[in-house]
Amino acid sequence: MRIGIDVGGTNTDAVLLDGDRVLATVKSPTTAEVTGGVVAAIGAVLGASGVPPAAVTAVMIGTTHFVNALVEGERLAPTAAVRLGLPATAALPPMVDWPGRLRAALSPDADGPAVHLCHGGHEYDGRPLSDLDEDELRATAAAIAARGVRSVAVSAVFSPVSADAERRAGEILAAELGPDVHLSLSHEIGRVGLLPRENATIVNAALRDLAVRIVAAFGRALDEAGIGAPLFLSQNDGTLMDVERAREQPIATFASGPTNSMRGAAYLSGLADCAVVDVGGTTADVGILTGGFPREASGEAEMGGVRTNFRIPDVLSLGIGGGSLVDLDAPSVGPRSVGYRLTERALVFGGDTLTATDLAVAAGRAEIGDPSRVARLDRARVEAALAHTAGRIAETVDRMRTSPEPIPVVAVGGGSVLIDALPGFADVRRPGHYAVANAIGAAIAQVGGEVDRVFQVPPGRRDAVLDEAKAEAAAHAERAGARPGTVDVVDVEEVPLAYLPGGATRIRVKAVGDLDLNRLENDRA
Structure with a gap:
């Protein structure tokens, strides 16, 4: 038996699977302290199913902790960037194109980021670009230690072709800086393309301290629930990594939310090739499934203003969700949202804010909260706002297509009750357990x-x-x-x-x- 958990901006969802059978599902509001929501979700799904904790064989979690830290520019460790590429590459030093706030967040002091250019690296065919200078690296380690930095990102020219220079540099830096230094090597993280691969490696290094704390917190949550099963975290490509790798490569979890939803949509609908619209409380994420896995972005991806090139699904996000604010006069829905305060602010829950969820209830598409609180809304204006929403989502799906051939659309997520039909798409499905497709995607991950x-x-x-x-x-x-x-x-x-x-x-x-x-x-x- 497996527990799948997905932490979203509005809700934390959990499911318990026995083989292919869904035993229990739970959807609860995400708490300001996200780990507490995970603890509550585990307890709730076990309580709803009556399954003893000892029967659980694995727990899979998709989390927003790490991408949120980058976007917010908080909880990032001071980080040193070591590039192996001299005498080439000196014109554009590491972090040259980063937003100023993130450069400041990673700087150990007022002198700015700890950036070091060293000799080494390879040509495209594996020939050395220049010899690794071990004394130069030892001097670099001394400079890093003097500034009190414990997270180091090492990048070398064409390291995906030959990682020898990075590995040896890592050995030298580890020996000089001690066993508690966090090293991130770019050939383990990014793809061909020096600057975006280096950027991804620096981000990963900056998140290593946080990853240790988050993984430990998740482990404590399992202990509190009496679960001795191993813990896995969802990766961007729809697969799993164990906790040891999660501590080393937290950046690999950045897009696990949309990926889990798409994988869950494939599982619930039985479709391996389709478009997926995941409507949460804040956004609608649109992606394409190919062979049961999300189509990956072919080029660079920008995260928090930083260009990177690690594995990430090709997803377009739209500011429409169940918590989106509504203007019936325009009509318009989103992009502003009440987020995880939906159950406090929406009209159907006794609040004073008109949200997209209120529209779905008023139109008879969902039974949520108290329908009498939206009974007086003008039905024509409600339908116009929902039609506006459907048109914007349909346009986004159309932008993701690479062929004019008809494509089925699978709608998942709690906010998918907003979608009744999409103009231009004849086959729109909302499968059973659609509201927790993200948690199911985590539980079935390979x-x-x-x-x-x-x-x-x-x-x-x-x-x-x-x-x-x-x-x-x-x-x-x-x-x-x-x-x-x-x-x-x-x-x-x-x-x-x-x-x-x-x-x-x-x-x-x-x-x-x-x-x-x-x-x-x-x-x-």
Whole structure:
């Protein structure tokens, strides 16, 4: 049995699954202190099901803690950025394009960010760009220690091709700075493209202290509930990572909310290829499922004003949700929202604010709160506002399509009661348990492995190189906890680098498999 939890801006949702059967679901308001909401959700779902805590075999959590910390510019640790690339790359130093408030948040003192340029790195084909200068790195470590910085991000030119320089630099810095230093290496986090990969690595390093505290808090929540099962966190690509990796790579959880909802939509609807509209309390997130997994963003993603290139789903967000403020005269819905105060502010709950949820109740689309409190709303104006909402969502879905072919749309999330039909889309579905699709997506998440680097592809050897990349991705998935025999390759991408000699090709392979619960049981025993 598995518990899936998803922490959203408005609600914290939890489900208990026994195989493919949903035993209990809980939707409760997110608290200002998010971890307390997780504790309450675990207790509520166990109480509703009557299942003893000892019967739970795994707990999966999707959390907004880390992306919120970046967006708010709070709870970030002072961080040093070490780049291996001299004599090249000096024109654009690390964090050169960051917002000033985030540069300040990561600076250990008034002198600004701790930025260090060192020799090292590789060419696209793995040849050294320059020799690693170990004395230079030891001097860099001394400068970092002098400023009291304990989180360090190491990035090297073309490290996804060859990670040797980063690994050796990490060893030297760890030896000089001591065992409690938090090191983040860019080849483990981002893709080809120095600046956005470096940015992602710096963000990850800045979140490492927070990740240790959050993971420990989640562990205490399980202990309080009497659950001894292992804990996993949801990743951006719809797969899971264990708590050890969560401490090391918190950035991998940034988009787990929309991803969980899309994976849950696929599970509940039985559709592997469709558009998904996840309407929460604050926003409507629109994405595309391909083969049961979210389509990934092909380029860079901006997070809190920082350009990054780690794995993240291709999602468009619209400021429409169940808590959105409504102007019937315009008509308009959103983008401002009452958020997690919906149950205090909405008319149907005795509040004084007209929200989108009130419109759904007034139109007879939902039975929430006290319908008599919205009975006097003008029905024509209510329907006009809902039609306006449907039109904006339909336009967003249309922007996400890459083909004029008809595509089914699956609506999930508590706010999806706003959607009755979408203009231009004949097949719109709202499956059972739609309100907690995000928590279900967390509970059913699989384990993944990925390879993304530049390969040399000699003439006549393309198939052999692809097989090598696929085997490597599958091995990564199994090491991460996937059960052997269940691992499948779900995505292969080849990009020949025509401007480089020697058949250089960027190959990205993603493999996923089912979580090996038997191995978990053996580890617990």
